[in-house]
Amino acid sequence: MSTDTEALARSATKFAVPESLWNDDVAADLSPPELLLYRSNLLGSDLTVTNFGGGNTSAKLEGVDPLTGETVDVLWVKGSGGDIGSMKIEGFATLYQSRLLELEKHYSGPDDDDKMVGYLPHCTYNLNTRAASIDTPLHSLLPFAHIDHVHPDAIIALAASSEGEAATQEIWNGKIGWLPWKRPGFTLGVMIRDYVKQNPDVQGVMLAGHGIICWADTAKDCYEHTIQLIADAASYLNEKLGDAPAFGGEIVAPNPERRAIAAALMPKLRALMTGDRPKLAHYSDDAETLEFVGSADFERLARLGTSCPDHFLRTKIAPLTLDPERLNDQAYLQSSLEDYRAGYAGYYQRCAGPNDPAMRDANPVVVLVPGVGRITFAANKATARIAGEFYGNAINVMRGAEAIGAYVALDEQEAFNIEYWALEEAKLQRMPKPKPLVGKIAVVTGGAGGIGAATAARLMREGACVMLLDRDEAALDAAAAGFQSEFGKDVIRTAICDVTDEAAVAAAFKSCAVEFGGCDIFVANAGIASSAPFEETTSAMWKKNFDVLAEGYFLTARSAFTLMKQQGEGSMVFIGSKNGVAAANGAAAYASAKAAANHLARCLALEGAAHGIRVNTVNPDAVIKGSRIWDGDWRKERASAHGIDTGKELEEHYRLRSMLKRDVLPADVAEAVYFFASDMSAKSTGNMLNVDAGNAQAFTR
Template identity: 70%
Template sequence: MSIISSPPAPVSETALPFAVPESRWSDGAAAALSQPELLLYRSNLLGSDLTVTNFGGGNTSAKVVETDPLTGEAVTVLWVKGSGGDIGSMKLDGFSTLYLNKLLVLEKLYRGVEFEDEMVGFLPHCTFNLNPRAASIDTPLHAYLPFAHIDHVHPDAVIALAASSNGETATREIYGGEVGWLGWKRPGFDLGLRLRDYVAANPGLRGVVLAGHGLICWGDDAKSCYENTIDLIARAAAYLNAALAGKPAFGGVAYKPLPTEQRARIAAVLMPRLRGLMTGERPKVGHFSDDPEALEFVGGNDFLRLAAIGTSCPDHFLRTKIAPLPLDPARIEDDGYLAEALEQYRQGYKAYYERCAGPADPKMRDPNPVVVLLPGVGRFTFALDKTTARLAGEFYGNAINVMRGAEAIGDYIGLPESEAFAIEYWALEEAKLQRMPKPKPMVGRIALVTGAAGGIGAATAARLASEGACVLLADFNGDALEQARKGLVQQFGKDLIRAAVCDVTDEAQVQAAFDAAAREFGGLDILVANAGIASAAPIEETTIELWRKNYDVLAQGYFLTARAAFPLLKQQGGGSIVFIGSKNAVAATPGASAYASAKAASLHLARCLALEGAEFGIRVNVVNPDAVIRGSRIWDGEWRKERAGAYGIDAGEELEEFYRKRSMLKRSVLPEDVAESVYFLACDASSKSTGNIINVDAGNAQAFSR
């Protein structure tokens, strides 16, 4: 895994530019929309443009005249993005609706910054029309400004101004006094009141840069508000691009990116090692990015200095922690170094907590790093689920952009440690965390399923993903695999599902699939060896090619996949391997000696591996199905005809009915039935079971375990 074994990739000597947003407003699309619908349209346009704001960041509002359901009178209602939503993907039910007059009365109840948190408890009393959507902590920013339409967003270009030592000066130069500047203040009622008073004292403003935070701006109607927001961001981006033009970012290049393939190889090897060294009750999932922003930053002369300052915008460090863990590329092959680096980070985080925490603050949270940075390779992020890990990486990408822009016009400034802590451990943030539903049992687990495009494989992948597991689908049939991937992504989302074309008889392809799981998710916890074939022929008609084909897939294939899984599972402290066997592995059958004996070989391999894996916490078990016809690609081929011919029956529906009646329970066995047993053997419910067989055959006395 040497990081210096290949020549570096080409790298630009000049800084990456900021993307400049353009208006995407359509008068035609907006023409027939109501005021709330226009607010939603505007919000979705803003939130779907990452030059404007990051996922889940920002909030928008409109003051709308509605009919009071109690009095029938016309009242002004504040429609404002509710707590925890994403303006890019939200629907109308994502907005809180509150009586504006009641919100304004709350000022009389405000007892000062020491009592900020109690004000959130008053917001539900202002709810209009029994709307259950909880109001955001940023609600006062929208309520106390007099404008009908308000956008509060977190564009990288504006936060770069807000986090620079020369940001206020640059704001005056860019906007000529049309945009104000308000010093850092934590979100809440005090900021809302200060903002109102500042705007009142400076009439004619189009917006205000909130130091360390973002941009708030407004308009008389939805379109003018949207276009004002886009224009202000575009002007900031153009200003920064002029400052960056022709210059290197981050003090110039100190470390050039390695070639793409080498970065991928290093990620596949390093991520499971990092994941295995991270402490905690629940396993983490990783995300790797070697995008241009990450490579530019980690390769800069100023990388270590800036990384130590940490992130600035509250939206950023709530996702990323205040600072990342940088790694020394010359030492990453040393497990002792990695363990020491992680422990030092945890101890540093503990010290940060102890310096800042008061008796009323929540207990210390997970001290492991979220963001790990490696020169020449890129950015790794770890969290309890894949979506959170991916978003943390994206947010740190935003932080990198901010640092680049802030340094172009001055010095980058992070939030004071005490302020960062106050937001990270804010009682309101803690309450939000406590309200989150309990995670599904497989969240944080990573599975690889071979033969994943077939009936049992696809059903197994779906069962694991339904409980929150990340799943890499492996299959030799690329077209069928892509169809299965699309279907599972539609069911469970893009974050949980990946796919890799893999012939389990090919050692290189097998290793590549496991590398993909490690690189895409951070490691491995579960292997389901399911890839299979079936054939039938009397012994005299069994060719050496047929014999070898069965053993290549059903014996060697299971061996190769298990062998590739073992080192990953050891690094993670254990895991579960489940072989999909067959009734024929334990019950002799005429006319299928190659198939049945190869299945028997894989069954005994599982028993051997259960012995080898036990000391490392690796459990190995087998599920033996029988006659899983519906949805099976194996049964769509010659095997169906061969089996029907052996029993002298029609290969159509009569065959399935034959097997149903042959079973003791007189029931058909479906892929989902097999998947349920796989799930049991993969999850913690079977944590004390290894070397076992579960028959899923509706009852067959020949296959009883002996």
């Protein structure tokens, strides 16, 4: 048994105990709305306090009515769909408190919850366009100046345990109340308000299966009260967990080869997912997940499903679990996916009413494998990652709930009512149409160079995730940093890779599989260039060109081909050269190697067609600006071959040589790659597209 496994066997993973991060110096100069934002960002910055997109905060502040000039009470509350950890001041909805209180005259009972949401826009203050959250009544109906409603794991563990109410009484001795499960909405707001009226000494209320709501007179006091309540719950649960193993103890140890297993498994699962668009995957083998999936109680608890609405809206109500001994059995994997989809359809049919939305995607979001970890699938990488984090929260909840009693999942019908809530459906329908390459995974070799970086940017701009490969670590890091700043951290990954190193190439594609789930687009771009008269061309120069431009294309294309064949489709784009079609004076090694690569593409187009794999070639010429190849000896060698200066005269030479008399830029080549990578060229394979501003010698026909 490994050292980390022994640690897991000795004692359960503990809950993090948060501490106050409030800084009086920072808060001193903030306006009341800025104090609310500061408090919200502090709470949301710690995932032990609230998960991404979860929870909401509010403050009742004075404002000036823009029509009457009178001072009025305004409720500032986190707007719909926001994240309190990253939101800005414009993320708050602002509403007239007096109008919110008048809404109750339109309320006649729980069946009016959806109707009441429709009245919220009529309470908008100062024409604020930020939509109010469904939880707004939880804040407006209570009289307190500052209110926090959060869903930390330690709190939900109490809220989702058979002994949660007793534990709440034990921890806080009546200072925190308890209400049974009720989905968010106006009715829950009324329930909390009435409970507080009947119990005026309570300082907060635990909401079964949901979270906690608490309050204070100032922003600082509210924040510190929230932090202290979470710390109390975490400390209590840690004491109950003690030194015993969680979930009945370990029966499957973490597999030391788990990352490699995941890399092989994820493309297989992705290929079996149904739907109009491919999915993106995220893998995690954190200690909490390994502890859970390797435990004696794993299957029992996984079947129960999640409890908190925030969790199952992201993860579906229950995961797919797989037998780690049968991961190489394709028939088993296929039947497992089919059974899951059938089970989800049964859940829908049991719970849906005549007015509910049509059944959505029935594929699993979360896949759990003992000894391996957690894999999540979604329409994009960020959503897949966040879904995984939410299931991690669910694991923590189950661990804490079982430590004090029995874990209680949400009733199936209640879960369905939230998942297929008309308000949730309306939110989904308002989402913009996805970009053309959302769900696609691209690998670009030579990714830190001019053409490679321009191509990566073009693909990411259309929604693709990109794995950049390059042998220059510094250039690779710089390119990745720029892309992360522009497109976010989720969509870009890198691997140092010399395309002539077979082991490095295989490792890079395995990394892509475990980071994203497979490969849909492959751009063979890594290159070198050398120039010399034929008699001065050494065997070393000849070999170097063929190593990179022929064998390098072969090795990388082979790895991409294997992944694409599993998926049943893909697009490969070779960056060729005008010199691969037209003979080049003084560049026999380079031109011959490029010609070999071009012919390899045609061979792959023949073999790939049966598997839905398209292979096309883009032939650039004289891409000087932004190119690392032209920064070295190649510039001098080509200038010498043409008897001209290496500076602007060389660029002018190539521009005037073209039929269109125009420069060819990396972005021009990237545009051609995008065409072949996208569905615009869905019926094209084995083709060459010249991006050379016109060169009659390079006409392919």
